[in-house]
Amino acid sequence: MQVTGLVWALTVAGLAGLVLFDFVFHVRRAHVPSMREAAVWSSIYGAIAVLFGFGVWQFGGHTAGAEYFAGWVTEWALSVDNLFVFLMIMSSFKVPRADQQKVLLFGIVFSLLTRTGFIFLGAALINAFAWVFYLFGLILLGTAINLVKPGDEDHSADNLVIRVARRFLRTSDDFDGDKLFTVQHGKRMLTPMLLVMIAIGGTDLLFALDSIPAIFGLTQSVYLVFTATAFALLGLRQLYFLLDGLLDRLVHLSYGLAVILAFIGVKLILHAMHENNLPFVNDGEPIGVFEFGTGQSLMVIIVVLLITVAASLLSPRGRAKTSMSAVRRHAREFLDVEPDPAYCDELYHRLVEDEERLQQLPDRFRQEADDDSELQDLLRRAHEVHAERVANGDCFVPSGT
Template sequence: MSETPLAFMVVTLILLAVFVVVDLFVIGRRPHVPSTKECVQHIAFFVVAALLFGGVLWLISGPQPAIEFYSGWLTEYSLSIDNLFVFVIIMGQFAVPRQLQKYVLSVGIAIALVLRGVFILVGVTLIDRFTWIFFIFGVFLLYTSFKVARGQDEGGYKENRLVGSLRRVMRISDAYDGERLTVKRDGVTYFTPMLIVFLAIGTTDVMFAFDSIPAIFGLTHDPFIVFTSNVFALLGLQQLYFLLGAMLDKLAYLPIGLSIVLAFIGVKLIMEALHGNSLPFINGGQPLDAVPEVPTWLSLAVIVLAIGGASLASLIKARRSSLKTSWHKDGDE
């Protein structure tokens, strides 16, 4: 159960609902390419809002929930940045006009919010009834960490069977018609490619949820913190997409940082499962109480160092590559 007062949770959820509506369905409905200034201001607002929320949570509920929120928010935010690689590929593969990409992202993020909400409810129910589910979550995160480290998640978007099947059985036009999903030509109704893009984004969001929800449950069991950290991580993601669109290739070491975080949380989950569960083939069927529990502050430290170090190393590498390129150009001249 949450240590946070009910009144504070209600006010927070109302404010987050307002943020989501304004971010996705007011600002996100305007079909335009945001400027760099607009992106920076938008992202800074939500980052500051998340930091302030954690501070207020610290004052109201104590340091433990606040540190859990910061750890969860940073992890989910980092995973969201990694997911932008796939969004860029999807937009390119389906040739989405740049002025419509903001609208597509708003719908995709709305789908992600709904899916994550469902996964959180399911996750809480499973954990309350079957604490051994942490073994499954932990092993899954270790497997995901291995894939990310090897770059298997960065190989590009592959059209899934659902989208491929729809292409074969539905009339789909070759061109977009604004935000419309259907268009009539010579009395025949065609679906626009926008429908396929929405399905691609939506089904991809399902896979993202499989990564992010086990990761956040490895840091906190409080459903309020799990949900708020996910919402804050998704707010401003449209602007982050446009701001980082040209920089994603420069974040070369981000997958390594994410791999370290996922592996750490996976090991933490397995340790928690061993600590609280009895296994017939280990320790005579008794819980392994001697297995240490990883403190929340250590989780936050690992996340900050891994993601921060990977980002800094990426920027240094990009800077060196840029200098080498300029040196070669000067030498040629």
């Protein structure tokens, strides 16, 4: 697919405009997006990505269009998985919910910049060395294996990068809105907001090592790799708030991603064998092996994702995770809300209903909830605060009591 310099310039300008629009109209004013706002803007960004794909299909041909959609769907699925880690990081830092948008937008911009560098580096390596396909394939197979093994990576606020940053940078313990700097005791200090951004930026570099080889396994067009990656990232901020509270329910997502990455890894190795020029493999001659077409790859990716999501949503463990997430979310909302009697009563009743659903779970899942010390502590504090608010007249007495 031949892309002119003008098309490149217009594409980059359009993407930069979307990022600027996101900052000016959504992120600059600290607020918590409603479910409706997150759903509307997730749909808009998804529609823009799909329309762009149809444009590629129309002007670049069916093969280019299929390659774009395969790359976009794969990068989007990997981005959803990355949201789990972003959620862990912001939870461990206790980032105020209204300020999480700015952190996410920073992560998106940082991702766009770093992955653009990785894309051009990967393209240069592929053009110079055909054996790079072997390397990319092995990386993806290794990643797939790690996804189905118990993880031991530390994405908390105490990981190595943050410990080093705290040691050499003067940082405060508390946030000051969404500011990066604050003044305490007459001294100018960095706020934890900067440390959060460092943590997200550092982990995103690791994500790029998986996602870039994955998309190069679906297309070698630098333009398609860049645009598919960019459009998958641009809707990530809205998707975070839309899926927050539902992410835990996708309990089988890692297995689905492992299958997809393993499939693309095998596809890369087969392509490397087809293009082989390594002297110690088949005397440096290409090996006539079967290769998956772009349409076949797209179908495999979509089918695996559909099966993964369906299995997660319909499984008993998925329903249990949803119940526990709802209890945790409503307990936190109740503890954070200003004492308004009507709203306080509404949140508390939601929490009580969620607890009742939790008690109706099968024994093994109910036991998991009982053993979750963080969840039980949230519930204990929520009930204590409710009792205090009722005594002070800041909450209504629950009906039926």
